[in-house]
Amino acid sequence: MATMRDIKRRRDSIQSTEQITKAMKLVATVKLQKSRARAEAAKPYFNLMYDTMSSIITRSGAIRHKYLQAGASPKKAVVTITSNRGLAGGYNNNIVKLVNAELPAADTLVYAIGRKGRDGLARRGFAIQGDYSEVINDPLYQDASELADVLLKAFTAGEIGEIYLAFTMFKNTVVHTPRLLKLLPVELPDREGRADGASDAEPKARAIMDYEPDDETVLDAIVPKYMSSLIYGALLESLASENGARMTAMDSATSNAEEMIEDLSLQYNRARQGAITQELTEIVAGANAIGG
Amino acid sequence: MADLFKLKVVTPDRIFYDGNVTMVELTTTEGEIGIYANHIPTTAVVAPGVLKIHEEGGEKKAALMAGFIEVLQAQVTVMAEVAEWPEDIDVKRAEEARIRAERRLKDRYPGTDVMRAEMALKRAIVRLEAKAR
Numbered sequence: 001m002a003t004m005r006d007i008k009r010r011r012d013s014i015q016s017t018e019q020i021t022k023a024m025k026l027v028a029t030v031k032l033q034k035s036r037a038r039a040e041a042a043k044p045y046f047n048l049m050y051d052t053m054s055s056i057i058t059r060s061g062a063i064r065h066k067y068l069q070a071g072a073s074p075k076k077a078v079v080t081i082t083s084n085r086g087l088a089g090g091y092n093n094n095i096v097k098l099v100n101a102e103l104p105a106a107d108t109l110v111y112a113i114g115r116k117g118r119d120g121l122a123r124r125g126f127a128i129q130g131d132y133s134e135v136i137n138d139p140l141y142q143d144a145s146e147l148a149d150v151l152l153k154a155f156t157a158g159e160i161g162e163i164y165l166a167f168t169m170f171k172n173t174v175v176h177t178p179r180l181l182k183l184l185p186v187e188l189p190d191r192e193g194r195a196d197g198a199s200d201a202e203p204k205a206r207a208i209m210d211y212e213p214d215d216e217t218v219l220d221a222i223v224p225k226y227m228s229s230l231i232y233g234a235l236l237e238s239l240a241s242e243n244g245a246r247m248t249a250m251d252s253a254t255s256n257a258e259e260m261i262e263d264l265s266l267q268y269n270r271a272r273q274g275a276i277t278q279e280l281t282e283i284v285a286g287a288n289a290i291g292g
Numbered sequence: 293m294a295d296l297f298k299l300k301v302v303t304p305d306r307i308f309y310d311g312n313v314t315m316v317e318l319t320t321t322e323g324e325i326g327i328y329a330n331h332i333p334t335t336a337v338v339a340p341g342v343l344k345i346h347e348e349g350g351e352k353k354a355a356l357m358a359g360f361i362e363v364l365q366a367q368v369t370v371m372a373e374v375a376e377w378p379e380d381i382d383v384k385r386a387e388e389a390r391i392r393a394e395r396r397l398k399d400r401y402p403g404t405d406v407m408r409a410e411m412a413l414k415r416a417i418v419r420l421e422a423k424a425r
Contacts, residue, residue, distance in 0.1 A: 209335060225360065232304055
């Protein structure tokens with residue numbers, strides 16, 4: 001049986017762990033509020049971009065544009081958005097698993113945002129083509145458009161044939177879904193691909209849309225912006241999900257610690273009582289021996 | 293009085309403008325355009341320029357850098373990558389940026405990214421224009 005001192009030491013150590021997880025939970029809660037507000041502020045742009053893009057695509061199905069067709073290269077590029085720090089439950093691992101399940105390791109180039117995803121995929125044999133892990137600490141639209149530029153250049157140069165985006169969608173504080181989205185060739189995801197899943201803009205009759213100067217030039221200009229906005233939106237969604245996941249993880253860690261402390265306190269008190277009883281018995285026995 | 297239509301200017305971070313207007317003026321890659329209500333549905337690419345919003349009560353200006361515009365029957369949407377109200381523009385900074393960009397274009401040291409310098413110059417000029425008057 002564990003001695004009193006062992007139990008006490010164990011309990012103290014769990015107590016200090018609990019303090020840390022509690023503090024982390026509070027920090028995550030505050031960050032969640034901020035990142036959630038940012039993600040929500042970005043949604044109108046994200047959704048409008050999506051609607052505009054879908055109206056252009058539905059209308060211009062006949063156009064043969066380079067961004068609408070898969071490149072010749074068998075290589076695929078994937079932008080993975082994870083976090084730089086762990087202790088967020090399954091948040092990072094879900095993305096790694098999703099990418100690993102959907103894309104072949106040998107033919108995929110990873111543009112990693114977030115160290116955890118980068119390391120996880122590197123371990124599974126993926127080639128890391130670019131590392132933009134700093135970005136996730138404070139995502140700017142600028143970062144997203146720079147990355148989109150890099151990807152489009154590689155696509156135009158024929159180095160990659162398809163571009164994917166792996167991120168975590170923020171549904172609410174406890175529900176986050178990892179998603180893999182095809183960015184190029186432009187292929188519109190179903191309605192669910194929209195940040196809020198709503199459909200306020202049903203395909204309007206836009207049959208007589210005029211493009212200035214012409215469809216191709218407009219597509220040339222819009223597709224990069226479409227990609228930037230999707231990446232930016234994904235960054236903000238993922239950041240909110242990360243904080244939500246960390247908050248949930250730390251919350252359950254804290255309650256687990258509390259439970260363990262309770263158990264150990266009980267054990268400790270039993271041991272203490274046992275020790276006192278034993279001591280008393282010894283004293284009584286000793287007194288009896290002398291008196292007898 | 294001209295008819296009103298709904299104008300929305302959206303940037304990645306917020307809804308920049310949302311209201312009913314009589315006319316909107318802006319610069320596209322094809323030149324400056326002005327849009328009244330019942331314009332033919334159009335999509336065009338925005339070039340850096342001053343965005344002029346004519347409301348019923350007056351006129352508002354903003355610096356508009358890049359993006360595109362979608363004109364529909366009932367609504368006009370400007371998807372702007374960067375848009376700024378005059379009060380958010382720092383004249384001194386814009387002036388300095390203009391001078392720097394001009395110098396870079398004049399000297400043409402090897403390795404100067406001419407395209408980038410030209411874009412920077414354009415942005416600075418647009419900011420100053422939106423702020424002036």
